[in-house]
Amino acid sequence: MCSCxxxxxxxxxxxxxxxxxxxxxTTGKLIPxxxxxxxxxxxxxxxxxxxxxRVLRIPASEIxxxxxxxxxxxxxxxxxxxxxxxxxxACHVRGGGKVLEALRESLGLKDGVNTTDDLQFTLDPxxxxxxxxxxxxxxxxxxxxxxxxPKDVAIILERYKTEETEEKGGQGCVA
Amino acid sequence: xxSLNEQRMMVQKKQDEQDKRIKIVIGLGTCGIAxxxxxxxxxxxxxxxxxxxxxxxxxTGCIGMCYAEPIMEVFVPGEPRVIYGNLTPEQAIEVVxxxxxxxxxxxxxxxxxxxxxxxxxxxxxxxxxxxFYEKQTKTVLGRCGMIDPDNIEDYIxxxxxxxxxxxxxxxxxxxxIEEIKNSDLRxxxxxxxxxxxxxxxxxxxxxxxKYVVCNADEGDPGAFMDRSVLEGDPHSxxxxxxxxxxxxxxxxxxxxxxxxxxxxxxxxxxxxxxxxAMGILGKNILDSGFDFTIHITAGAGAFVCGEExxxxxxxxxxRGMPRVRPPYPAQSGLWGQPTNxxxxxxxxxxxxxxxxxxxxFASMGTENSKGSKVxxxxxxxxxxxxxEVPIGISLREIVFDIAGGIQDNKQYKAVQIGGPSxxxxxxxxxxxxxxxDSLLELGAMMxxxxxxxxxxxxxxxxxxxxxxTFTQEESCGKCTPCREGTKRMLEILQxxxxxxxxxxxxxxxxRLARVIKSTSLCGLGQSAPNPVLATLKxxxxxxxxxxxxxxxxxxxxKNLLLFKIDQEKCKGCTLCKNVCPVxxxxxxxxxxxxxxxxxxxxxxxxxxxxxFDAIYRG
Numbered sequence: 001m002c003s004c005x006x007x008x009x010x011x012x013x014x015x016x017x018x019x020x021x022x023x024x025x026t027t028g029k030l031i032p033x034x035x036x037x038x039x040x041x042x043x044x045x046x047x048x049x050x051x052x053x054r055v056l057r058i059p060a061s062e063i064x065x066x067x068x069x070x071x072x073x074x075x076x077x078x079x080x081x082x083x084x085x086x087x088x089x090a091c092h093v094r095g096g097g098k099v100l101e102a103l104r105e106s107l108g109l110k111d112g113v114n115t116t117d118d119l120q121f122t123l124d125p126x127x128x129x130x131x132x133x134x135x136x137x138x139x140x141x142x143x144x145x146x147x148x149x150p151k152d153v154a155i156i157l158e159r160y161k162t163e164e165t166e167e168k169g170g171q172g173c174v175a
Numbered sequence: 176x177x178s179l180n181e182q183r184m185m186v187q188k189k190q191d192e193q194d195k196r197i198k199i200v201i202g203l204g205t206c207g208i209a210x211x212x213x214x215x216x217x218x219x220x221x222x223x224x225x226x227x228x229x230x231x232x233x234x235t236g237c238i239g240m241c242y243a244e245p246i247m248e249v250f251v252p253g254e255p256r257v258i259y260g261n262l263t264p265e266q267a268i269e270v271v272x273x274x275x276x277x278x279x280x281x282x283x284x285x286x287x288x289x290x291x292x293x294x295x296x297x298x299x300x301x302x303x304x305x306x307f308y309e310k311q312t313k314t315v316l317g318r319c320g321m322i323d324p325d326n327i328e329d330y331i332x333x334x335x336x337x338x339x340x341x342x343x344x345x346x347x348x349x350x351x352i353e354e355i356k357n358s359d360l361r362x363x364x365x366x367x368x369x370x371x372x373x374x375x376x377x378x379x380x381x382x383x384x385k386y387v388v389c390n391a392d393e394g395d396p397g398a399f400m401d402r403s404v405l406e407g408d409p410h411s412x413x414x415x416x417x418x419x420x421x422x423x424x425x426x427x428x429x430x431x432x433x434x435x436x437x438x439x440x441x442x443x444x445x446x447x448x449x450x451x452a453m454g455i456l457g458k459n460i461l462d463s464g465f466d467f468t469i470h471i472t473a474g475a476g477a478f479v480c481g482e483e484x485x486x487x488x489x490x491x492x493x494r495g496m497p498r499v500r501p502p503y504p505a506q507s508g509l510w511g512q513p514t515n516x517x518x519x520x521x522x523x524x525x526x527x528x529x530x531x532x533x534x535x536f537a538s539m540g541t542e543n544s545k546g547s548k549v550x551x552x553x554x555x556x557x558x559x560x561x562x563e564v565p566i567g568i569s570l571r572e573i574v575f576d577i578a579g580g581i582q583d584n585k586q587y588k589a590v591q592i593g594g595p596s597x598x599x600x601x602x603x604x605x606x607x608x609x610x611x612d613s614l615l616e617l618g619a620m621m622x623x624x625x626x627x628x629x630x631x632x633x634x635x636x637x638x639x640x641x642x643x644t645f646t647q648e649e650s651c652g653k654c655t656p657c658r659e660g661t662k663r664m665l666e667i668l669q670x671x672x673x674x675x676x677x678x679x680x681x682x683x684x685x686r687l688a689r690v691i692k693s694t695s696l697c698g699l700g701q702s703a704p705n706p707v708l709a710t711l712k713x714x715x716x717x718x719x720x721x722x723x724x725x726x727x728x729x730x731x732x733k734n735l736l737l738f739k740i741d742q743e744k745c746k747g748c749t750l751c752k753n754v755c756p757v758x759x760x761x762x763x764x765x766x767x768x769x770x771x772x773x774x775x776x777x778x779x780x781x782x783x784x785x786x787f788d789a790i791y792r793g
């Protein structure tokens with residue numbers, strides 16, 4: 001492990017402490033705690049799980065059980081931009097599979113790998129984004145894009161590759 | 176008890192003032208945003224400033240016409256509301272310049288008008304007489320797309336919280352439950368259990384602490400009516416839950432929303448804090464002595480959490496696995512306390528029932544299924560969107576009249592109703608009335624109301640495989656039939672789609688399906704085989720074609736396709752030959768080419784390159 005991120009790491013663990021303080025007395029806290037922890041780190045690092053276990057007095061095995069049950073939690077680092085591509089029925093029958101293929105190709109992801117090597121993008125196929133009338137649909141971070149065609153994918157990704165993200169919001173892809 | 180009448184009058188006055196000004200409404204539900212609604216907003220905002228035009232800009236939820244998004248409506252005092260659809264930012268600017276600047280309607284982009292109370296504008300269709308609207312009855316969706324969901328005053332001005340006031344001042348819990356029972360409202364989440372009886376059971380359970388839970392974990396792919404209510408009319412859900420709390424004697428409620436709906440969560444949070452600030456939620460509601468607070472729990476991505484006992488485990492912070500019932504949640508639910516669980520659409524019906532009476536509600540629908548139901552129209556139809564219709568209308572009316580039939584002049588093949596747990600319905604059964612019981616007889620189910628329409632280009636075996644992939648991935652793994660059985664079924668379907676199907680596979684699938692249905696622990700497992708059984712029942716010949724003839728007639732299953740070049744159409748341009756990654760295309764320049772079937776990997780690259788439409792799948 002490199003230690004150049006030491007100071008940053010400390011700040012993040014301080015944030016974790018304050019989350020844990022907020023939830024000390026709450027019942028049914030584990031899932032919101034994990035959600036907020038993941039917001040800080042982008043995933044659930046082992047050290048953070050140990051810390052949650054120690055402060056909230058929940059066995060690490062139980063936390064691990066919950067974290068691996070839900071699709072939302074990740075035990076490995078994730079990309080800076082999260083692409084949620086809908087694989088729901090409506091998107092499936094309107095060619096969502098081809099959009100997914102185009103994404104994989106554009107990002108250069110091999111089968112079974114969902115995060116790019118440079119940690120820029122993570123591809124997250126999800127069950128349904130609930131914008132079925134606009135199928136096929138994907139979300140990049142919080143921006144929704146509908147009526148997609150495979151050729152739109154590269155253009156959209158390009159916007160997120162640079163630092164600037166001013167071009168926000170769905171752009172209503174050329175239908 | 177304090178009444179909201181004074182507020183209502185004040186809000187009304189304020190809104191009457193607003194109605195004297197020009198208003199531009201832009202749909203900014205998730206669908207609207209996906210279609211580019213934000214861009215329209217920005218374009219209109221800057222054009223108004225540029226031209227020095229005065230108009231109020233308001234955002235609203237989904238009005239159900241996803242096919243026409245982005246949508247912009249223009250209200251000019253004294254004139255009908257004009258709805259413009261399928262706009263680009265440039266067109267929106269054109270509309271602003273013409274309609275506001277020159278007082279001319281932009282006929283090119285106007286898709287409908289709402290002439291109620293005004294002299295109609297010629298040449299623009301009346302919204303309520305368009306084929307999409309004509310057969311609809313809006314109860315649950317009545318306010319969606321008409322109000323600003325972030326503004327509690329908009330809700331109050333449109334009969335909002337009237338029902339809660341009525342209940343707190345004039346009803347006892349028993350009377351209230353009786354009223355809900357008389358309406359014959361059945362759960363809109365899928366199972367269709369009578370809501371009044373559910374409430375009664377929770378009411379009868381003795382305990383100091385009870386809970387009201389709303390299932391907003393709309394997991395069925397192809398269904399988005401709950402999202403539309405959460406994003407477009409969040410207060411209607413809060414009102415329904417508070418009324419339920421009063422009926423069963425609960426002072427706390429939880430809304431379990433899936434994490435994929437960030438906008439819904441944001442709007443719900445705002446709605447709850449606004450209602451609390453006005454004393455409509457929280458302690459001593461409207462000085463009646465009734466306390467009710469609502470919390471939001473964001474789901475963490477597990478389809479099985481739509482099952483009620485799994486959902487409760489998830490709120491408690493555990494793995495969302497279902498458990499055996501009884502005891503039912505009405506006896507032992509959240510943290511072991513009596514709990515009532517309904518879904519969003521069910522709660523959203525409650526206030527209207529209380530306000531307009533059980534008789535009004537029961538006057539819609541069929542013998543055993545009353546009221547109206549929202550359907551999500553998706554797939555290969557011309558008009559996608561949300562439609563609320565009286566229960567009992569035929570599927571044909573929904574698919575062909577409201578949704579406008581199949582896109583691109585293709586042939587209808589089937590409609591999948593009820594999500595991955597439902598079934599598909601062929602052309603011959605399209606005249607079936609849509610109600611809970613008729614659909615069950617056909618091997619489908621009402622489910623949450625998602626309708627995915629498929630045309631001739633959908634392979635039904637591939638579709639069954641798709642659904643099984645979904646349920647198999649989402650199986651929580653607790654009980655063996657679901658965990659192992661769906662996996663075995665999926666392997667068989669995989670093999671059939673790849674061209675390795677065996678003659679005995681159909682029998683094996685049917686046997687496995689029967690066992691999984693009858694022995695699984697929860698609804699997910701019990702209904703997982705439905706898509707396979709339904710496709711086997713109505714589209715058996717497609718399975719047989721895959722297994723015996725090694726052919727996929729819809730042209731979807733790659734291994735079963737043969738790519739051919741039409742010798743008449745081919746000009747010998749060599750484009751296809753050059754792009755073929757495995758050199759399977761042979762032929763001389765300017766002479767018809769042909770494909771070597773042995774070498775072809777069926778990638779389809781040649782089809783997309785051919786400019787003469789000479790290559791086809793057969």
